[in-house]
Amino acid sequence: MILTVTLNTALDITYRVRALRPHASHRVTDVTERPGGKGLNVARVLAALGHEVTVTGFAGGATGRSLQHQLTHTPGVVDALVPVTGSTRRTIAIADTSTGDTTQLNEPGPLIAPTEWSAFQEAYEDLLRASSAVALCGSLPPGVPVGAYAGLVRTARASGVPVLLDTSGEPLRRGVAARPDIVKPNADELAELTGAHEPLQATRDARRRGAHAVVASLGPAGLLAATPEGQWRATPPRTVHGNPTGAGDSVVAGLLSGLVERLPWPERLSRSVALAAATVLAPVAGEFDRQAYEDLLGGVSVTGEATAA
């Protein structure tokens, strides 16, 4: 199975209102709740692609129970979340029905106790034994050390399990130095990591900092990959309009599924670009428009070259 790690899981709540006006009172016309956090979105996309997936990370409190209850209704995803005393955070997306624009409010997440962090590390090591690949996704909740991902990357590598890291800031900087197989920064995260604003330069810089392969997501412009096997740029056949939340998580799902299926890099990148665009066309993160995915897949342009063997 593929393992995804979401240390700061979330109950993702979406509210529809006519138009958000600061300092006014609003009647919410529609409420939806979904299991959230980047690794859970990745897992749902992987499951929809037919892969067996296990999710781990932390869950606690009433929101954690809601999240886990909803996971039981998510086919193909196995719940291996570790219980904590604190409450899983909520995220609130307020979507204006008039314009489709979204305002986001993110709770900080529960304070993780040292014993809870130790319990997670043990569970993670056990889960790696049955894993063909692992994705480490998203922000760290309070109490988890900033070098957490670096440690989890090293454990995966010691277990011989390919590891993808998708985070930002200092956790990304430290995680990259632990030599993950793949990192997937967006343009901002890449610039923050390397100080370079030119994506090609920054992607190469990120490899020099320790990542074996760097796949930079450039939004509607697609992906830029620097890998031991070569360098490629993958571009969608057309620009799609919709909700970009979760598009990056679908790129992670595309890359991981391509890795375990031993696809060559150009095919992994085509799949990831088509999945990301099909996710923009779906209403929520962790889902994609399957018909659009199949239509787009053949039209993704991949240019670049393999490294001479």
Add this chain to the structure above:
Amino acid sequence: MILTVTLNTALDITYRVRALRPHASHRVTDVTERPGGKGLNVARVLAALGHEVTVTGFAGGATGRSLQHQLTHTPGVVDALVPVTGSTRRTIAIADTSTGDTTQLNEPGPLIAPTEWSAFQEAYEDLLRASSAVALCGSLPPGVPVGAYAGLVRTARASGVPVLLDTSGEPLRRGVAARPDIVKPNADELAELTGAHEPLQATRDARRRGAHAVVASLGPAGLLAATPEGQWRATPPRTVHGNPTGAGDSVVAGLLSGLVERLPWPERLSRSVALAAATVLAPVAGEFDRQAYEDLLGGVSVTGEATAA
């Protein structure tokens, strides 16, 4: 005991953010959760005044469980909420730390099934037997008939229990016609009910529509009361600045506690005005600044006259 009815209970969540900007992403710096809905706020103030209080209405789902769990930690308040299949709504108050201004988002509430509404009516009738007074508070959740409060007023009167109604719109219009002992509209609700925008005129009109006593809350200007015993205006000694959420609920608590203690109307009104001002000075609805309450109480001005006996 005093009974308060909150058909549309809520889990009141407050978020602190630097400043709310539509269509941006916000890190919430502080999260608080409290049992909410007008009748629950009234109950907390009554309990703080030393009265035994029972709360009823509906609770369901994960948010209902959170609300009921928190009620167990509220001294003096007995939980007699009726379980429902739907989920108790959340309300989100987003407070800007820079200005103190608040943006409010209110979920609609669970759909109440006809059998759940019947179960509530039976529980209500049982609870009335032990009640010295009852307050019917707030909006109706979906599925509850618009004439619900009229029926609950009639049941209370048939049981010989004094009944206060605090709602708005069509539920208020129908409820008033069932002849409650007291209604407590604010200026807007009173104008909507009567069509009259001059408060004294509107207060008298509301009595003619069926309410035995009408206590209009005029915000910082205090209260205006038209009752069978006379007419009075009660004004706080000074204008206080703070969070007005819950001030009206504290007026209800002041009126009900004064009623069961058989205080004369001028004393009930003084207490209610002082409690409302002391609630503005407290950070959240359902709480008041006790020192401010005691300081303000003696300074409330009550003018008017008793009806000739």
